[in-house]
Amino acid sequence: MIQVGDYCRPASVAEAVTLCAREGAVSFAGGTDLMVKARGRSQFRDKTFVDLGGMSELSFIRDEGETISIGAAVTLTQLLQTAAIKESVPLLWQAASRVANRQVRNRATLAGNIANACPASDCIPALMVLGASVTVTGTEGERTIPVAELFRSCEACLRHDGMQVRTCFFLETVTKKLTLRQGELITSLEISKQSAEQRSVFYKLTENRSSGMAVLNFAMTGSLGADGTVTAFSVCPGGVFPKPRCFPERENPLLGRLPDRALFQSIVQEISDSLAAEKDTLAGYAYKSRVLPEILQDGMAQLFLGIPMEGSEWSI
Amino acid sequence: MQEKTVRFYVNSVETEVTVSVNDRLLDVLRNQLGLTGTKEGCGIGECGACTVILDGKAVNSCLVPAASLDGHEVVTIEGLSEGGTLHPLQDAFARHGAVQCGFCTPGFIMSAKALLDENSHPERTEIQEAIAGNLCRCTGYEQIIDAIEDAAGKAEP
Structure with a gap:
């Protein structure tokens, strides 16, 4: 059982807009997060679920x-x-x-x-x-x-x-x-579609290699020029910041340089320094602050040097 | 408490029930329709014991609002055996020792059925991925995967 006040299912976006404008409306589509939240707590008792699923x-x-x-x-x-x-x-x-x-x-x-x-x-x-x-x-x-x-x-x-x-x-x-x-x-x-030169790596670290929530994750993209130097790079780490951030945030120390682990460290250090600001807030900081630099290094090695990360063989 | 009347197919039988907006598909199956083969293990979409097939896709019935069911099709574990004859998956699970306490079994079989309906000859790694949302505390999974491979092997090419 969940605890909710009412449920409705609009047939169109126009109808959904009207329903969502009402007091207490909570829109959802798949409901895989919402149905969990509604099960344990009573705060939806006066709310109306507006189901956009399958529209x-x-x-x-x-x-x-x-x-x-x-x-x-x-x-x-x-x-x-x-x-x-x-x-x-x-x-x-x-x-x-x-x-x-x-x-x-x-x-x-x-x-x-x-x-x-x-x-x-x-x-x-x-x-x-x-x-x-x-x-x-x-x-x-x-x-x-x-x-x-x-x-x-x-x-x-x-x-x-x-x-x-x-x-x-x-x-x-x-x-x-x-x-x-x-x-x-x-x-x-x-x-935007990824360009032909735009490589990417996604990595997710979970407890016990389970299919649960990420302890840490990241998405990164980058590209190399014809001379093998870096022409672009961006990474967004998850599980660590109060809102999503892409790095590098200012100048990109990788541009025009040949990729190697020593070079990657400049990005990894910037992220570690930013993460240090969350030291007193982030649950699991002791673990995450030690592991995130390692997996970022490995991720960049996969992205630019073709060295597969451990566990990256998991695929559909 | 708000109620909705929904008409949907359960194991090919057209069914009309009046549900509360607080009901999940799992609640309707077990409490109103008496189909207790589908189990509640965690209620939060992580264990897969409540897995049923909704419109051809394996889903956690603990996460589906009952009020959303109008016009849809649900297949539960009870819908697999016909006239007392076990489905090849059920038979394979029994023969391979893939059932110990049995609580997770209906969920595993429904995930396996959904997989085989889409991919009748999966690789072992594909089976592992397809059942990653079903947890078993008893077996250690190998017998379950063997059983699914066995049942797949008996399917028409």
Whole structure:
């Protein structure tokens, strides 16, 4: 059993906007986070769940040329079974393939994963380094928000040991963790296709190699020029910061240089230094601060030197 | 408490029930329809004991709102055996010692069925990935994977 006031299922986005504008409306699509939160707590007793799941108007994956547009009701399984996604945005495909398990992926949506805004989300780091944006609609109309501007800083989430859904502090995330207005809902995501030179690595560290929440994860992209020097690099680590961040944040010390582990250390050090600011807030800091630099080094070695990370052979 | 009437197929039988908005598919199956083969292990979508097949996809029935079921199709473990004859998966699980306490078994079999319906001859690694959302405290999984491989081997190519 869960504890909720009411349930409704709009047939269209227009109807959803009307329903979501009402007091106490909580929108969802797959419900794989929401149904867990509603089971244990009573704070949804006066709320109405607005079910966007399976809405045909939101169930599209469109190739727009340089970008791909993904509707908010597209499940992670549908994403994974779409060849265009695996070919054009392999980093997102990799990240989505590591979310939970098949049963969850058959219901969960990319939009929901973003809207839930967990610091340990697997898809969010990929969307950050790929420079994705979301299209949002509400009674005041439609707007587009870059993913990098979608999240609010949340120190409380760092204190949340394990970052499990069932003990999440925030039942509703729209105004607490996101820069959305009450009543707004995500209708689609837009992602730039990875270029031919744009390599990527996604890595997720879990307890016991289980399919649970990430203890640490990261998504990184980079490219090498014809002379073998670095022409681009960006990484978003997950499970560590109060809101998603891409590194390097200022100048990129890798550009124009030949990749080697000593060079990677400049990026790794910047991230470690930033992480040190969370020392008193982040649950598991002692572990994460020691392990994150190691896996980042290994990730960059895989990205630029072709040395596979341990555990990266897991694939669908 | 708000209620909704939903009409949906359960094991190919058209079923109409009035559900509370607080019901999950799991609750309706067990409490209203008497289909207690589907189990609640964790209630949070991590153990897979509640796995059923919804519109052809394996899902955790503990995460599906009952009010959303109108027009959908559910297959539970009870829907696998016909007239007392075990489904090849059930038979393989029994022969391979893949069942000890049996609590996880319906969930595993439904995940396996969903896999074989999509991919009738999976590699062992594909089986492992497909059942990653089903936990077993008894067996150590090897017998379960052997059983699924066996059942897959008996499927039509």
